[in-house]
Amino acid sequence: MRCYPIWTCLGSKYKYWWQPDLARASQNAMTTSKSGDALCIHSRNYQLPMAHSLTMLPLAFLLSTALTAALLAFFAFWQRRVQKAKIASSTDSSFAPYTSLSYPILGSLQYFSAHWEFLRTATKDGAASFHLARQQCIAVPVEKRQEFFSDSRPSFALAYAVMLGATPSMNKDFLSSMGFDITLGGRSIKFLAALLRNERINTNRFTLYRYADEWVSGLGTGALTNPFDTIYRTVFRLTVNTIAASSIATSPIICDALVKIFHELDQSGTPATILFPWFPWWERVRRFYLMKHFHDIMTAAVDQRRKEGRNEEDPLQYLIDEGLSSLEITQFTLAALFSGIANTGVVTAYFLCDLAAHPAYLALVRQEILLFVSHFNPDSTLPLLTRLHSITFDDWIRGSSHLALPITNRCLKETIRLRIATPFHRLNDSGRDIELGGTVVPHGTILTFHSSFMHHNEEFYTEPLRWDPERFSAERAEDMDPGRPMAFVGWGLGKHQCLGQRLAKFEIFLITAFMVASYDFELVNIDGTPMAEMPPVELNDAVVSPPKQEVRLKLSARDCS
Numbered sequence: 124m125r126c127y128p129i130w131t132c133l134g135s136k137y138k139y140w141w142q143p144d145l146a147r148a149s150q151n152a153m154t155t156s157k158s159g160d161a162l163c164i165h166s167r168n169y170q171l172p173m174a175h176s177l178t179m180l181p182l183a184f185l186l187s188t189a190l191t192a193a194l195l196a197f198f199a200f201w202q203r204r205v206q207k208a209k210i211a212s213s214t215d216s217s218f219a220p221y222t223s224l225s226y227p228i229l230g231s232l233q234y235f236s237a238h239w240e241f242l243r244t245a246t247k248d249g250a251a252s253f254h255l256a257r258q259q260c261i262a263v264p265v266e267k268r269q270e271f272f273s274d275s276r277p278s279f280a281l282a283y284a285v286m287l288g289a290t291p292s293m294n295k296d297f298l299s300s301m302g303f304d305i306t307l308g309g310r311s312i313k314f315l316a317a318l319l320r321n322e323r324i325n326t327n328r329f330t331l332y333r334y335a336d337e338w339v340s341g342l343g344t345g346a347l348t349n350p351f352d353t354i355y356r357t358v359f360r361l362t363v364n365t366i367a368a369s370s371i372a373t374s375p376i377i378c379d380a381l382v383k384i385f386h387e388l389d390q391s392g393t394p395a396t397i398l399f400p401w402f403p404w405w406e407r408v409r410r411f412y413l414m415k416h417f418h419d420i421m422t423a424a425v426d427q428r429r430k431e432g433r434n435e436e437d438p439l440q441y442l443i444d445e446g447l448s449s450l451e452i453t454q455f456t457l458a459a460l461f462s463g464i465a466n467t468g469v470v471t472a473y474f475l476c477d478l479a480a481h482p483a484y485l486a487l488v489r490q491e492i493l494l495f496v497s498h499f500n501p502d503s504t505l506p507l508l509t510r511l512h513s514i515t516f517d518d519w520i521r522g523s524s525h526l527a528l529p530i531t532n533r534c535l536k537e538t539i540r541l542r543i544a545t546p547f548h549r550l551n552d553s554g555r556d557i558e559l560g561g562t563v564v565p566h567g568t569i570l571t572f573h574s575s576f577m578h579h580n581e582e583f584y585t586e587p588l589r590w591d592p593e594r595f596s597a598e599r600a601e602d603m604d605p606g607r608p609m610a611f612v613g614w615g616l617g618k619h620q621c622l623g624q625r626l627a628k629f630e631i632f633l634i635t636a637f638m639v640a641s642y643d644f645e646l647v648n649i650d651g652t653p654m655a656e657m658p659p660v661e662l663n664d665a666v667v668s669p670p671k672q673e674v675r676l677k678l679s680a681r682d683c684s
């Protein structure tokens with residue numbers, strides 16, 4: 124028998140009156156109780172008291188409000204008791220016990236306010252169930268990481284759609300009926316993989332070199348630059364050129380408009396929109412408007428291309444040739460840019476800040492990169508842009524040999540380990556219960572895991588909150604201990620490893636090369652006062668974000684040679 128949480132019923136009553144489509148979609152998204160217990164409150168039987176005359180109105184209003192509040196409170200406690208009793212009475216020990224850190228109706232709000240703290244506490248005795256309003260979730264403990272990353276059954280794209288507040292329900296029909304989705308799934312992955320092929324990026328690399336050069340030349344000596352703004356914009360432009368449309372990347376004005384849209388979209392997934400996705404929050408309306416704006420920009424680019432003719436190497440041309448409609452191109456580019464930009468923009472900024480806070484490493488990275496460039500073009504009297512021309516995409520990202528930029532790679536890996544504290548999500552959308560690492564995962568349940576289980580854990584890394592690239596040196600290799608496998612998950616592992624890792628590294632190294640060749644830079648606060656170290660890592664943020672305390676890089680020009 125189906126299980127309807129109370130708020131679903133009241134929500135569906137409202138939606139029956141005003142939005143029949145939403146009601147149907149919401150009903151499809153109902154979860155089924157494991158034991159089959161009935162927990163159904165029929166919204167159609169719920170009647171508000173009617174006022175028979177005007178004088179009775181205030182009284183009727185008060186009564187109905189009190190009655191509604193009492194009913195809500197009663198059903199909330201009842202529902203929670205039933206949920207807890209169900210799990211407690213289950214003879215099946217593979218059913219994840221319900222966490223005690225939970226409120227009626229809303230569920231585990233600590234998930235939003237103290238993200239990492241909540242997951243760590245909830246999983247101290249193993250897997251734990253919890254709710255975010257009506258969405259059932261399971262926090263996966265560190266010892267089950269292997270199963271979490273290698274199991275291909277739970278959905279990757281849908282899980283992120285729900286947990287980023289991108290969709291009003293976990294229902295696929297609803298997603299497509301909305302017309303927009305900001306997650307990548309299905310054949311989109313195939314298109315992205317094609318756009319990220321070495322030959323394609325290699326042919327395109329001269330434009331990327333030029334954009335990086337334009338950016339660094341515009342910074343100006345003595346300036347205080349906010350890396351989380353200017354670098355984000357540059358990464359955005361490079362990525363748009365690689366996986367969206369070259370005609371958009373050429374226009375800084377359109378790029379800036381898109382950056383603004385992305386920035387706002389990033390902020391529109393609030394706890395409220397995630398908890399009650401069916402409610403028409405202002406953020407949801409705003410999100411729809413932003414996506415429409417993005418769609419208009421993409422459609423204009425597609426129309427222009429169709430009018431002007433082919434451009435062989437451009438990603439937009441590839442998508443048109445694959446037969447995608449304007450709407451499909453919008454959906455693909457939006458999702459692809461989302462997966463590509465947020466992480467890369469923030470990581471590049473953190474990387475340069477970490478180097479600025481560790482001048483000895485900054486000097487080593489500069490030396491390594493300039494030697495690397497000299498290997499391909501020893502003429503140090505030429506501008507860096509000219510010297511880079513013979514360096515291919517493969518040369519930058521090659522994983523072995525003396526040209527592999529080992530120190531730069533170690534520093535980047537350490538920045539990702541330390542600064543990017545991120546949750547991983549999967550959703551069991553298989554239509555049936557599955558078992559993962561000995562835990563039953565009912566259909567419709569989100570699985571949540573966290574990189575900090577390893578990255579910020581003393582059992583995996585010595586002094587885990589310290590930036591120390593040498594932990595990845597051949598001698599120490601803290602991430603390679605056979606007793607603690609899967610210690611580094613900065614690029615993901617198993618079934619959903621990062622598809623854009625090579626592009627991300629290329630962009631980061633390119634921006635770093637121009638920065639270290641053109642400027643000396645130090646870490647300062649917004650007033651220009653030098654800072655000895657970066658602000659502490661925010662482990663409790665549920666998304667990758669800049670530090671709360673703003674930082675700047677103070678630049679002084681140096682000879683490009």
Ligand code: HEM
Pocket residue numbers: 279307312315366459462463464466467470539543547548612613614615616618619620621622623624626627
């Ligand atoms: C420094 C930058 C980046 C970092 C740290 C990063 C990190 C990650 C991580 C940790 C995952 C796995 C998520 C999970 O298992 O739930 C992932 C997946 C993914 N990343 Fe990245 N990423 C970066 C840049 C990029 C770029 C530039 C692109 C594309 C342009 C990209 C595209 C993807 C895609 C498509 C997936 C999902 C793959 C799949 O579903 O199989 N990423 N990334």
